[in-house]
């Protein structure tokens with residue numbers, strides 16, 4: 236059996252905790268590897284390495300740090316297929332989607348190449364007579380990232396690119412379900428010229444997470460995962476005095492108004508609902524249809540579902556792969572099974588032929604539930620699978636009210652041809668990322684990514700300008716170079732300007 240280990244001080248380090256977890260190929264259901272699960276001592280060793288590497292990396296010139304990011308950009312670009320193949324093998328997503336994940340991650344490295352510009356401070360000459368004031372942003376120290384299974388390459392890149400470029404050293408705790416991409420990224424960073432010890436990977440579970448949250452030498456934690464764990468990470472990490480940004484789960488709504496192009500809306504709902512088997516935090520999981528067009532829209536969506544090709548992600552024609560584990564597949568299928576008993580209408584049941592014709596793989600075909608309403612578990616829970624729920628509303632106002640009453644606020648989309656209503660929507664909706672005729676409005680890397688309400692705990696959004704803020708702290712210097720002969724004792728605040 237393959238073994239997936241840690242990366243500490245510039246090399247693979249085999250675990251010695253005696254604990255491992257199985258890693259599966261979701262398309263076959265077979266175990267492909269054992270991943271080490273770090274002990275407290277192994278986390279401590281990674282943090283100690285990062286702390287040792289910190290002074291030199293922090294003192295490395297901005298232009299050299301940018302150069303390392305430029306090299307990393309070239310290496311990720313040259314290794315797109317290798318990274319994507321690992322994602323398909325362990326996550327299950329189809330290759331085209333995996334390549335898209337790499338591309339969206341790469342954007343963040345490209346953004347970090349501009350770090351000399353991003354870290355420019357302000358300067359006020361002659362703030363008082365003979366006094367200049369200037370601001371600088373300095374790295375925090377050793378920072379950690381804890382990442383989810385659904386984007387094993389992109390989400391780490393959201394974090395480490397800016398963190399390293401700003402002069403921090405980094406400890407990554409990837410998802411134990413698909414850990415291999417983290418090691419390939421560690422190798423590429425080493426090839427890019429990042430000194431040993433600046434980027435470390437500890438494979439692990441709750442034990443490693445808890446040690447990271449409590450570790451006195453870790454200054455900040457970036458987390459992406461489900462809402463209950465995000466809340467836990469935020470509370471425990473901040474209690475330990477750390478800066479924490481913890482991005483949680485989602486229930487993304489797509490509101491379709493009667494004037495929308497319904498074919499375009501149906502294409503978007505199917506793409507955003509079932510892409511990556513619905514295992515995206517920005518997946519559309521609730522279609523909010525104004526009653527007058529609901530029947531027609533549901534019909535167009537179910538027509539399209541019938542043509543989706545489900546199968547192993549490694550086969551180029553397939554559009555949707557398996558779910559991450561057999562347990563998760565069964566959990567998702569349970570929502571479909573119980574939906575009609577709760578009052579919903581099962582328009583398409585993905586459990587029919589649910590193995591995608593692929594034996595023991597963790598496949599579940601797309602499902603469409605109509606007449607879903609708040610209070611039903613299919614509406615209230617984040618299902619995180621290929622299940623799209625349709626909620627019917629009477630009007631735009633009812634749709635907006637529904638969306639704003641939802642406890643999550645990650646992404647939302649509006650489909651309309653009325654620019655005035657779209658503007659009203661973006662003004663009034665209580666959601667962090669809004670798409671106007673765009674179903675998955677993931678911001679480009681020079682903006683920042685973050686939801687509202689139960690989708691984010693903390694003050695800073697992820698990556699982009701807010702990422703730079705998160706991984707640095709401000710210092711303001713007030714300086715003067717007076718003639719010592721004019722010096723005198725003065726116990727007061729200056730009265731004159």
Ligand code: NAD
Pocket residue numbers: 381382383384385386408409410411439440441444445459460461462464465482483484485515516617619645686690
């Ligand atoms: P998860 O919360 O189960 O795991 C995330 C990380 O936390 C993993 O590294 C895992 O090892 C660790 N973890 C799990 N249980 C823990 C515990 N009890 N104590 C401490 N650490 C623990 O999430 P997941 O299933 O890997 O990923 C899917 C979830 O992530 C979905 O809810 C999805 O919406 C969310 N997500 C959110 C975003 C976003 O940007 N808001 C992006 C991607 C995924």
